[in-house]
Amino acid sequence: MAGVATLRTITPFGHALLLPPAPATTPGAPEVSLYVEPQWRRRGIGSRLLATVREQTAEPRLVADVAEGTPGEAFCQRHGFRHTRSRRHDLLTYCDVHRAWLGELVDAEHPGYRLTHWTGDLPNAPRVEELLRSPSRPGNAVLTAADANGDLAAYAVAVVGALFEPRARQYGPAVLPDHRGQQLGRWVNAALIQRLREVHPHVNEIETAAAEDDPHLLAVREHLGFRFLRRTHLYELALP
Known part of the structure; x- marks a missing residue:
């Protein structure tokens, strides 16, 4: 096999405040991923794969997420993709986590708020409120939320890969506007880190991403x- 291209529809969370697990810059825009083996590059294979992808979709635009300074970024620029924004990826390793300090963050009182957890497999179009009302069960996702009198205030989600991969992906934390300024984002994120390790002890690191124009997060x-x-840089291609 010389190369492969995939096209998948982005399915964001049902709550708009949480960054979706894939970098759609336009609602419903599919994400294209393209890879050509190094020995087959510069022979037009990538261009042919992209042309085929364009023929197979009726969507008005495509999005791509590529690492900074890679051949993928140069490919996007040559083929008319427009840079829309950049994301910073960060990594947390459990060997660097001070467990007692983390426990203090989780146990700190936040008057009027309580923590809740949910575990299971995420449906195609998850809504945080619906997940929290459903029973927990074994699955690849861990959701931690804070609520005030039953109303969702903040939450964060981690998803574990298949085959017991040691790295999980985190999305959030997200805090609803009426509840900001209470350090709820740090609270639910600390609780998620703690809970994830309890549910999936094989996980030893967490990767997450955020737009670089979000200094608070x-x-x-x-x-x-x-x-x-x-x-990574997010690129978008408008289709005729």
């Missing part, structure tokens, strides 16, 4: 021990 993650991993 980046500061929360840095405080919890996340460290810079890499930077």
Whole structure:
């Protein structure tokens, strides 16, 4: 096999405040992933794969998420993709987590709020409120939320890969506007880190991403021990 291209529809969470697990810049825009083996590159194979993908979709645009400074980024620029935004990826390793300190963050009182957890497999179009009302069961997702008198205030989600991969992906934390300024983002994120390790003890690191123009979210993650991993750029291609 010389190369492969995939096209998949982005399915965001049902709550708009949480960044979707894939980088759609336009609602419903499918994400294209394209790879050509190094020995087959510069023979037009990537261009032919992209042309075939374009023929197979009726969507008005495509999105791509590529690592900074890679051949994939140069490919996007040559083929008319427009840079829309950048994301910073950070990594937390459990060997660097001070368990007692993390426990103190989780146990800290937040008057009027309580923590809840949910585990299971995410449906195609998950809504956080519906997940929290459903019973927990074994699955690849861990959801931690804070609520005030039953109303959702903040939450974060982690998803574990197949075949007991040691790295989980985190999305959030997200705090609803009426509940900001209470340090709920740090609270639910710390609780998620703790809960994830309990449910999936084989996980030893967590990767997450955020737009670089979100300094508050980046500061929360840095405080919890996340460290810079890499930077990716989001590109969008309008189709005729």
